Amino acid sequence: MKKIEIVKIESLNREPLLIEGYLFEGSDPDAPSVAIVGAMEGKTILPLYSASKLVDFLQNDIDDAKKIKGNILVIPSINHYALNLDERFWPLDKTNLNMMFPGYEEGETTQRISKRLFDALSGYDYGISLETRHDLSTCLAYITLFKSGYEDLEAAKMCGFRLIHHKELKPTDTVSLQYNWQLWGTKAFSIVSPSDTTINPNTAQSLFNGLMRFLSKSGILDYKVLLGYDSNIILDKDIEIVKTPKSGIFIPTKKVGASVKQDEMLGKIIHSLEGNVIHRIFSPCDGVITCIYKNGLIFENALAFRVAKSI
Amino acid sequence: MKTTEIFSSQLPVGEKLSIKRTRFEPTHTTSKTKLKRISIVSGIHGDELEGQYAIFLLGAWLKENQDSISGIIDLYPAVNALGIDSITRGFPVYEVDLNRVFPGKESDFLPGQLVHALAMDIKGSDIAIDIHSSNIFLKEIPQIRINKEFSNATLPLAKKLNCDFIWIHDAVTVLEATFSHTMNELGTKTLVVEMGVGMRLTKEYGTQLLNGMLNLMKSEGIIQSDEVFEQRTPFSSEVGDVFYINSPKSGLFVPELDHCAIIEKGQKIGKIVNPLNGDILEELYSPSEGIMFTLREYPVVYEGSLIARIFGNTNNEKN
Numbered sequence: 001m002k003k004i005e006i007v008k009i010e011s012l013n014r015e016p017l018l019i020e021g022y023l024f025e026g027s028d029p030d031a032p033s034v035a036i037v038g039a040m041e042g043k044t045i046l047p048l049y050s051a052s053k054l055v056d057f058l059q060n061d062i063d064d065a066k067k068i069k070g071n072i073l074v075i076p077s078i079n080h081y082a083l084n085l086d087e088r089f090w091p092l093d094k095t096n097l098n099m100m101f102p103g104y105e106e107g108e109t110t111q112r113i114s115k116r117l118f119d120a121l122s123g124y125d126y127g128i129s130l131e132t133r134h135d136l137s138t139c140l141a142y143i144t145l146f147k148s149g150y151e152d153l154e155a156a157k158m159c160g161f162r163l164i165h166h167k168e169l170k171p172t173d174t175v176s177l178q179y180n181w182q183l184w185g186t187k188a189f190s191i192v193s194p195s196d197t198t199i200n201p202n203t204a205q206s207l208f209n210g211l212m213r214f215l216s217k218s219g220i221l222d223y224k225v226l227l228g229y230d231s232n233i234i235l236d237k238d239i240e241i242v243k244t245p246k247s248g249i250f251i252p253t254k255k256v257g258a259s260v261k262q263d264e265m266l267g268k269i270i271h272s273l274e275g276n277v278i279h280r281i282f283s284p285c286d287g288v289i290t291c292i293y294k295n296g297l298i299f300e301n302a303l304a305f306r307v308a309k310s311i
Numbered sequence: 312m313k314t315t316e317i318f319s320s321q322l323p324v325g326e327k328l329s330i331k332r333t334r335f336e337p338t339h340t341t342s343k344t345k346l347k348r349i350s351i352v353s354g355i356h357g358d359e360l361e362g363q364y365a366i367f368l369l370g371a372w373l374k375e376n377q378d379s380i381s382g383i384i385d386l387y388p389a390v391n392a393l394g395i396d397s398i399t400r401g402f403p404v405y406e407v408d409l410n411r412v413f414p415g416k417e418s419d420f421l422p423g424q425l426v427h428a429l430a431m432d433i434k435g436s437d438i439a440i441d442i443h444s445s446n447i448f449l450k451e452i453p454q455i456r457i458n459k460e461f462s463n464a465t466l467p468l469a470k471k472l473n474c475d476f477i478w479i480h481d482a483v484t485v486l487e488a489t490f491s492h493t494m495n496e497l498g499t500k501t502l503v504v505e506m507g508v509g510m511r512l513t514k515e516y517g518t519q520l521l522n523g524m525l526n527l528m529k530s531e532g533i534i535q536s537d538e539v540f541e542q543r544t545p546f547s548s549e550v551g552d553v554f555y556i557n558s559p560k561s562g563l564f565v566p567e568l569d570h571c572a573i574i575e576k577g578q579k580i581g582k583i584v585n586p587l588n589g590d591i592l593e594e595l596y597s598p599s600e601g602i603m604f605t606l607r608e609y610p611v612v613y614e615g616s617l618i619a620r621i622f623g624n625t626n627n628e629k630n
Contacts, residue, residue: 009614010561012585088406092613093448099485106557109615135420136405171487172411241418247321272324295404297323299421
């Protein structure tokens with residue numbers, strides 16, 4: 001394993017931001033390669049943990065280095081500055097690194113970081129960006145794959161996650177790592193996990209298992225893993241959005257991943273000052289709950305649940 | 312004058328989010344033709360307040376000159392009401408930049424619902440003006456930003472707004488999620504004003520833009536007035552280039568020039584220093600003669616932080 005410097009940015013009052021990658025060189029020059037990016041934002045604990053556990057596994061648990069067939073680059077953390085302050089974005093100007101790709105060497109700080117990072121990530125056969133949900137939801141770990149015209153669904157399936165959200169491209173997605181990776185020939189996708197601030201062992205294990213299945217199925221790592229799901233491909237039209245017409249204290253009565261029947265109760269809203277139930281939320285269809293609003297207080301007309309129809 | 316709620320959402324604990332519009336229209340009209348309508352928006356970013364002042368000045372003028380009104384003038388001073396009251400640029404809780412979620416939709420998350428309601432309320436206006444104040448890091452002279460894609464329709468209007476600079480920029484996909492792109496797509500000629508600095512008011516800029524808005528409305532027949540409103544001749548990026556000066560080092564930026572200065576090529580803009588040891592880390596000079604229309608206001612910089620933008624002449628730079 002080689003530890004390589006990807007980016008170094010000086011700071012007036014902090015230690016320099018040093019982004020490092022762990023490069024595991026493969027034994028088979030014909031095997032494909034993969035780059036895996038962990039925490040690009042602060043508050044992305046699961047991506048950080050999953051990537052660092054993968055480094056640990058590749059470094060300490062593979063008994064024969066020849067089992068690593070293709071090059072594997074793991075960058076567990078990009079945005080240490082934000083992680084250390086519990087900020088989500090670049091702490092000074094609050095810009096989102098994942099909206100700066102492919103980056104610009106002569107541009108603003110986060111554009112420069114993205115450019116140097118993108119240079120280091122270019123040329124890999126596969127690219128995996130570990131991310132968390134951007135909205136106020138907790139969710140099943142799943143894959144997001146943009147409909148960019150350059151995407152590779154088969155690559156995403158190799159993780160064996162229950163769901164792959166094959167989503168329509170929005171204007172803001174065109175400056176993301178995944179899209180730009182795809183544009184430049186890497187089969188890229190994102191693994192999305194909840195933005196929990198603590199480590200849920202089950203979710204962490206499912207992320208790790210997904211990465212291991214990918215490495216095994218793609219031929220990058222010679223290692224036996226348990227099979228995962230034959231992933232369900234979810235399009236935007238397959239998701240039923242369940243909103244609450246009332247604001248107040250939100251009590252979900254189901255968990256993510258639960259199968260539900262139409263008209264089954266999913267949760268309730270409590271009047272925040274008087275304590276009575278002011279609304280009950282019911283499932284509009286048979287399906288599986290993929291996301292649940294995660295805060296105790298919920299806005300009026302806010303999205304409370306997402307239900308994937310009849311999986 | 313009538314104030315209307317265009318979007319509301321009951322917040323979880325004893326409060327309602329309410330986005331409001333005030334409409335001015337003629338008290339008496341005999342015209343059978345459709346009245347022209349202009350919509351003026353500010354506060355999409357909660358840390359930008361210059362637009363609130365400019366809209367206040369306009370509202371005050373319209374109240375004083377009710378008889379001059381011959382069209383419909385809609386004022387939306389505080390789109391991100393919760394952000395403004397909590398010094399938050401994005402939509403609080405969701406941490407979302409409202410100017411990256413247009414056009415939104417009814418089934419969207421709350422910020423998407425809000426911007427959708429705004430876009431639908433303004434839809435049908437002939438003209439819209441979206442007033443921004445850069446951010447807390449940069450100070451801007453009053454200027455108009457125009458997407459090249461819509462410049463044939465919007466540039467003639469921009470020239471009437473009494474601003475100092477018109478910047479016509481290339482179409483960028485990510486900016487399709489902005490208010491101005493959405494409204495231009497919907498057929499409303501929309502201009503973006505940038506002026507001043509975040510979290511502050513610059514009174515002279517507010518007055519300058521007031522004159523520009525009145526001048527534009529007069530020329531479009533939305534107000535009738537014998538008063539002559541100032542119309543500066545702006546510099547335009549059609550006939551020159553914009554130079555960016557980004558910090559080559561991390562440190563503390565100390566400016567040497569006043570804002571909005573006409574500068575010479577090679578003139579000193581400022582320096583980057585290290586307070587810990589008294590070192591001057593870098594001195595920064597203008598790459599071109601021209602007008603400095605952006606200057607850093609917040610002194611702490613990282614490598615790459617924008618220090619200044621200068622509108623100048625490429626040929627001069629090459630010479």
